[in-house]
Amino acid sequence: MSISNPKQALYEQFAQVAKAFGNPQRLELVEHLAQGARSVEALAAKLATPVANVSQHLQVMRRAGLVTSERDGKFVNYRLADDGVLDAFAAIRSVAEKHSAEVERVVRGWFDRRDDMEPISREELAARMSDGAVTVIDVRPPDEYALGHLPGAINVPLAELSVRSAGLEPSREVVAYCRGPWCVMSFEAVAELRQKGLRARRLQDGLPEWKASGRIVDVEG
Amino acid sequence: MSISNPKQALYEQFAQVAKAFGNPQRLELVEHLAQGARSVEALAAKLATPVANVSQHLQVMRRAGLVTSERDGKFVNYRLADDGVLDAFAAIRSVAEKHSAEVERVVRGWFDRRDDMEPISREELAARMSDGAVTVIDVRPPDEYALGHLPGAINVPLAELSVRSAGLEPSREVVAYCRGPWCVMSFEAVAELRQKGLRARRLQDGLPEWKASGRIVDVEG
DNA sequence: GCTACATTCAATAATTATGTTGAATGACGT
DNA sequence: ACGTCATTCAACATAATTATTGAATGTAGC
Known part of the structure; x- marks a missing residue:
């Protein structure tokens, strides 16, 4: 043209x-x-x-x-x-989420419908973390974890979750997060943990949103 | 796929x-x-x-x-x-504007062939305004105008321009501005006014830049 | 210089997006 | 029912996007 x-x-x-x-x-x-x-x-x-x-x-x-x-x-x-x-990516994602029944259908259909899979908000997680009542796991690969992660979060890459979930304290609720609100790994992690009888929830956001909200991030080394 | x-x-x-x-x-x-x-x-x-x-x-x-x-x-x-x-459109536009080297090149290339459509700078507009020799119109929607606008600017949303342009004093030059340097509405406004025989130019910047340069901004209420 | 490696470029084939045309559909008024 | 008009559909041609392949470029180390 x-x-x-x-x-x-x-x-x-x-x-x-x-x-x-x-x-x-x-x-x-x-x-x-x-x-x-x-x-x-x-x-x-x-x-x-x-x-x-x-x-x-x-x-x-x-x-x-x-x-x-x-x-x-x-x-x-x-x-x-x-x-x-x-910001633009988030805005686009937001339009998709508002419209898309489709997005929701895909997510729910794949991860099995469980209405108690409601995600936990940043605010609620911050409160629970200061109580020390929750185990936070970062299910991203180690290299991404090393470059920055939630304070106190343990790195449990999704690939290793089946092995390492045994080491988690069963009485504490687990909160999993990864790259963003619709990052698939945290969904999968929660599904797997619940299958093993643990109480697990997903953080609503990922690390970028956490960082963007002005909260503390730990970096290795 | x-x-x-x-x-x-x-x-x-x-x-x-x-x-x-x-x-x-x-x-x-x-x-x-x-x-x-x-x-x-x-x-x-x-x-x-x-x-x-x-x-x-x-x-x-x-x-x-x-x-x-x-x-x-x-x-x-x-x-x-x-x-x-x-919101998404604004976010996309914002990314484009920040990467404005290419936007600027395209627009400049077009305007160079018609130097009478050169945008007016903040400095020049400020001078002309104190002479009272120019009508300044804000072509953004009323809600944005209400939150802050150039002193003395009249709100003429682009949608109403075709009706309200008749009320403009033909002997005075009109300067239109909107959201930013590449906000399309001010281009359209100038094009429409010129078509009606009025002398019209576009402010080089939008309200955010005017405000950022430390100049006065009027707010409703 | 040479080798090893990360990245980019160029050419291609396959897929998808776009604009155009004319026909089909749905709704109104007579 | 019929004609009219707004919209959508379907079919086609053209252009743009994408993935793939292998060659070219640029950099570090020897």
Whole structure:
């Protein structure tokens, strides 16, 4: 389409940004990058996707202003351009959640319908944490945990949960969280823990939201 | 694409919403629907686009949850699903504006061919205002105007401009502004006023920039 | 210089999005 | 029932997006 007036040109620019969000793999990249800067190959490994493919997606995102890149030796590290990107992602997700019966159907259908799977809010968790009455587990992979996690949270990657759940104190409620409000791993963790008879709930948000609300985050080393 | 796990299904849903925003014509539809419910043909007339085309775009938006439709006799009125849609649009626009190098390049490239449409700077406007030689109009919706506007600015929402432009003094130059440097409404306002033979220019910035530069802002009530 | 490796580029094939056209549907008034 | 009008549908052509592959580029270490 040839652009003949500034109004069209501007809508074209805005649409370009929206398009950059309009692909499931790129959204997954946004969610990973919300945890911190990552190299192309690290992201490719996370998505189980060819490197060239991820590189192309990242370039689309860079052209739209979602991410910036910086070379570090052999690596090129990508990071989110600014907090506005996460705001936009959250706003898009919110529209999807409000409309989508579909989103809810997918989630409930997969994780089995349990109305007591209500998530716990940041505020409630903060209160319970100060009482020391709850075990908080971070079900993300160790590298993400190392870059920042909830204070006092134990890292129990989903892959290891079946082994390590035995070490959890059965009398304490467990709260699981991961990358974001709809990050699938925390759903799966809760389902698995409940199956073993533990009391488990999911944090409504993920680490990025926790951080964004101005709360404390622990970092390794 | 066959969806085999809930993570993919969720990202697919979110991407669907983003895609619905990822087209310039649909963004223009969002902006028109932000003024209120409209029929398909009314929207088609505004965009100067075939009805069938607009109908298809609206259906994409409905499937994504951006709009709802309701039949009224022969007409079908579409409206924005909820305020979250405008929030998402604003967030997307904000990302685009921050990454404004490309936005600026596109707009500049167009304006360079018509230097009489150069935007007016804050400094120049402030000077002209103290001379009383200029009419300043705020083309944002009334609720935004009420929360703060340039001193002496008249609120003429874009939707009412065609009616109210008749009341403007033809000998005075008009300066229009809205939400930010690339807010489309001020472009449209200037275009419309010029079409009616008025001398009109656009303020280079929007209210946020005016406020940020430490200048006075009037607030209602 | 050479090798190893991370990233990007270029070319392709497959899929999806978009615009256009004309026909079909649904609702109103006569 | 009939004609009219707003909207939607269906079919097609064109353009854009995406995944895949292998080659090219750039960097570090030797």
